[in-house]
Structures are given as structure tokens and as C-alpha cells.
Amino acid sequence: MLGGAMEDLIPVTIITGFLGAGKTTLLNRILTEEHGQKIAVIENEFGEESIDNDLLVQSEDEEIITMNNGCICCTIRGDLAENLIRLMERKKEGKANFDRVIIETTGLADPGPVAQTFFMDEEVAQFYMVDGVITVVDAVNGPRTLDEQAPAQAQVGFADRILLSKVDLVPPSVIEDLSDRLHHMNPRAPIVECNMGNVDIKEVLDIRGFNLDSVLELDPDFLKEAHEEGEHHHHHEDGCTCGCHDHDHHDHDDHCECGDHDHDHCECGHHHHHARHDDEIAAFVFESDRPFDPARLDNYMRTLTQVYGPDMLRYKGVLYMTGTDRKMIFQGVHMLMAADLGNPWGDTKPSTKMVFIGRRLPKKAIMQGLETCLA
Numbered sequence: 001m002l003g004g005a006m007e008d009l010i011p012v013t014i015i016t017g018f019l020g021a022g023k024t025t026l027l028n029r030i031l032t033e034e035h036g037q038k039i040a041v042i043e044n045e046f047g048e049e050s051i052d053n054d055l056l057v058q059s060e061d062e063e064i065i066t067m068n069n070g071c072i073c074c075t076i077r078g079d080l081a082e083n084l085i086r087l088m089e090r091k092k093e094g095k096a097n098f099d100r101v102i103i104e105t106t107g108l109a110d111p112g113p114v115a116q117t118f119f120m121d122e123e124v125a126q127f128y129m130v131d132g133v134i135t136v137v138d139a140v141n142g143p144r145t146l147d148e149q150a151p152a153q154a155q156v157g158f159a160d161r162i163l164l165s166k167v168d169l170v171p172p173s174v175i176e177d178l179s180d181r182l183h184h185m186n187p188r189a190p191i192v193e194c195n196m197g198n199v200d201i202k203e204v205l206d207i208r209g210f211n212l213d214s215v216l217e218l219d220p221d222f223l224k225e226a227h228e229e230g231e232h233h234h235h236h237e238d239g240c241t242c243g244c245h246d247h248d249h250h251d252h253d254d255h256c257e258c259g260d261h262d263h264d265h266c267e268c269g270h271h272h273h274h275a276r277h278d279d280e281i282a283a284f285v286f287e288s289d290r291p292f293d294p295a296r297l298d299n300y301m302r303t304l305t306q307v308y309g310p311d312m313l314r315y316k317g318v319l320y321m322t323g324t325d326r327k328m329i330f331q332g333v334h335m336l337m338a339a340d341l342g343n344p345w346g347d348t349k350p351s352t353k354m355v356f357i358g359r360r361l362p363k364k365a366i367m368q369g370l371e372t373c374l375a
């Protein structure tokens with residue numbers, strides 16, 4: 001189960017970001033700041049020599065475990081669980097003193113399986129909870145990395161917070177474009193600029209990204225664009241002349257045949273917000289004023305995750321359901337889902353808002369599928 005945010009669980013922050021993005025710089029900054037927290041660090045890197053370990057400032061209070069015989073998102077995932085358990089045993093024996101853990105992944109790691117360790121491994125889940133996934137995106141190399149590297153995209157899709165590093169090295173227009181792009185890939189994650197890892201600690205620790213109680217905050221502009229785009233589809237189908245026969249995929253650019261890959265200037269005259277980059281990872285939002293039928297939704301979500309789970313990075317929603325006057329808070333990571341009753345709707349008009357972040361998900365089919373679950 002996700003989100004069993006019990007007070008005595010040790011919060012774990014997962015720092016990801018592509019090679020050279022600035023993860024170690026950020027981590028060093030956190031470790032040197034006066035925040036009064038005792039932090040254990042798990043460093044994962046490739047290669048036999050632990051280089052980053054030497055780069056990390058070390059004080060006597062810190063536990064630093066280096067895992068350099070493989071990648072914790074794949075080959076040595078079991079070792080991560082083992083290390084976490086060993087760390088907890090040492091804490092119990094009074095040999096290690098920490099009240100939170102930070103994991104720095106390799107630049108190529110997919111944070112999904114790393115986060116899943118905390119839900120799938122029962123022993124680990126007994127002691128630890130994921131607080132959040134922080135993804136560092138480099139403003140200098142980020143745009144190219146996102147174009148070329150699937151793991152970099154997954155890291156963005158998975159993030160609870162995106163930290164933009166090296167903003168000191170690029171003009172504001174680059175930051176603006178990159179932020180815009182990241183926001184469309186993952187509207188859930190606030191984007192925070194950080195220079196040499198310099199960021200308010202509150203943006204990194206205790207963000208409760210996996211907490212079921214946390215509200216779903218989506219930028220109204222993103223929602224507005226999502227609506228406009230929906231309207232556009234209908235309009236488009238009525239008589240578009242751009243020659244693109246697969247309008248459902250227009251926003252993802254998958255099968256667009258209009259031949260214009262810079263859709264900002266697509267000659268069909270329409271404005272394609274999402275298609276500026278052929279990003280594998282994208283987000284969409286489902287909204288409705290009608291309540292869901294719980295059994296139908298449960299059934300549908302199970303089927304959906306069975307088929308598309310590997311490509312469903314993060315999904316979250318505040319749901320309007322029949323049979324209760326309370327909000328249903330729902331979220332998932334790949335195949336794992338969890339739902340919990342939240343506060344009563346009270347004076348607010350009940351409505352559903354769900355966001356899906358994934359790898360080339362069939363947006364139209366999922367929207368239609370969800371529609372059939374409405375009462």
C-alpha cells in the first residue's frame with residue numbers, strides 16, 4: 001500500500017537527475033546546512049571507485065553508504081532493501097543515528113523501481129516511507145538530455161519537485177522554455193530554481209509527495225490548456241486540413257502526418273501546446289462533475305494498470321464518488337494504487353480531478369474509459 005504515512009516511519013528522499021545535473025552538489029548543500037536533522041545517505045553510482053563519496057562532505061554524524069556495484073533501479077535493487085534494513089538495525093543497536101534518509105541515484109536510474117522498493121518490500125515498508133522524489137534538471141544540458149534520453153524523461157515524470165540547476169549559466173528565455181516543457185511533462189511537480197544546490201531545505205525535505213492526505217494542486221493554466229486542447233480536438237476533426245489523420249495523438253506527436261514537427265508553427269493553423277517536443281512523458285487531466293461508481297472505477301483501474309502499469313509513472317486524484325459525502329484521495333505508481341477517504345466536500349461543489357503522468361499513454365482511450373465509470 002502507498003501512503004501509510006505513519007508518524008514513526010523514517011522519511012526517505014530520493015534525489016534523481018541525469019548525469020552531471022547537480023545531484024551531488026545539492027546533496028552537499030543539504031548536508032552542510034544547519035537544519036538540525038540527522039541524515040543517512042545512500043549513494044548509488046556506477047564504477048568500482050567511489051568518486052562521489054570523496055566529494056561528499058562528511059561529518060562524524062553522517063552515515064554514508066555507497067553502493068557502486070550496479071544500479072539500484074535494476075541490478076542491485078535487492079541490495080538497496082538490504083542496506084536499508086541493515087541501517088535500521090544499526091540504528092536500533094544505537095550504532096547509527098539518523099532520522100531521515102536521502103538516496104542519490106545514478107544519473108541513469110529510473111526512480112520508479114527505487115520508490116517501489118518502499119512499498120513492495122514489507123520489511124522496508126515497516127520502517128521507511130518515501131517522502132518525495134526530487135529531480136534535478138540541468139538548465140544547460142537539460143533540453144538536449146530530455147530530447148535524447150528516456151531515463152531523463154522518466155525522472156521528470158516521476159518527480160514530486162523539480163529543481164532547475166545551473167540557471168546561472170543560461171539566459172532567462174532558456175529557463176522559461178525549459179520550465180514550460182517540464183511543466184507539461186509533469187504538472188504535479190513545482191519547479192524550483194537552484195543555483196549550486198542552493199535551495200530552501202523546505203523545498204526538498206518533508207514535502208510529503210506520497211502522502212495520501214496531500215491535496216492535488218494543479219496549476220489552473222495547465223487545466224485551462226488541457227480544456228482548450230480538448231475543444232481543439234473536436235474542432236479539428238470537423239474539417240482540419242493539415243492532413244494529419246490521427247488527431248488523438250496529435251498532442252503527443254506520435255503519428256502526426258502533418259510533417260511539421262515544430263507545431264508552434266504548424267501550417268494547419270492550430271496551436272499545439274504540447275507538441276513542441278516529442279516528449280515520451282506527458283500528462284493529462286480527467287475532470288468531471290459526475291460521481292464515479294466505485295465498483296466500476298475499481299475494475300477499470302485494475303485493468304488499466306495491468307495493461308499500462310509499466311508506463312504509468314504517477315497518477316493522483318481527488319475523486320467524487322457515489323455513496324459517500326467525503327472526498328476520495330487516490331494515487332498510484334506504476335501498478336500500485338491506493339485510495340483513502342479524505343475530508344467531506346462540505347460547501348465545495350463535488351467534482352473529480354485526476355492527473356496521469358506516463359509514457360505515451362493512450363489519453364483518449366483512458367479518458368473514455370473513465371467516462372464509462374461515471375454513475
Ligand SMILES: Nc1nc2c(ncn2[C@@H]2O[C@H](COP(=O)(O)OP(=O)(O)OP(=O)(O)O)[C@@H](O)[C@H]2O)c(=O)[nH]1
Nearest residue numbers: 018019020021022023024025107165166194195196
Ligand atoms: N554553474 C553551475 N554549476 C553547477 C550547478 N550545479 C552543479 N554544478 C556543477 O556541475 C557539475 C556536476 O555536478 P554534480 O553535483 O557532480 O552532478 P551529479 O548530478 O551529482 O553528477 P553525476 O553523479 O555524475 O551524475 C559540477 O562541476 C558542479 O559544480 C549550478 O547550479 N551552477
